[in-house]
Amino acid sequence: MKYGVPEIFNSDQGRQFTSEAFTGILNVHGIRISMDGRGRWMDNIMIERLWKNVKYEDVYLKAYDCIPAVREGLKTYFEFYNSRRRHQSLDRRTPDSVYWSTLPQKEAAI
Numbered sequence: 001m002k003y004g005v006p007e008i009f010n011s012d013q014g015r016q017f018t019s020e021a022f023t024g025i026l027n028v029h030g031i032r033i034s035m036d037g038r039g040r041w042m043d044n045i046m047i048e049r050l051w052k053n054v055k056y057e058d059v060y061l062k063a064y065d066c067i068p069a070v071r072e073g074l075k076t077y078f079e080f081y082n083s084r085r086r087h088q089s090l091d092r093r094t095p096d097s098v099y100w101s102t103l104p105q106k107e108a109a110i
Helices: 020-028 040-062 067-083 095-102
Strands: 008-011 032-035
Touching (some): 020 032, 040 067, 067 095
Parallel strands (some): 008 032
């Protein structure tokens, strides 16, 4: 394995994650299982919204035909999403501008 075996796997309680076929593989490899409680979908709402945007603003429009094209397309999209796309929830600022403005400023040497 390129990155090794994870210590813990977190998921929701969807059927695909609670099946013996799935959990059995985790158990065989000594991976602890953590499942979110019912109604925890709210914890994921921001990431769900992000991936909805990715799909509707990029993936579905471009219908990539191979994995290298997907990788390059997503790289380009996320550069746009973070540095040029203005977000209503960020007062029409970009994620980059919000992030960089929250970092502590270094004082210039005199």
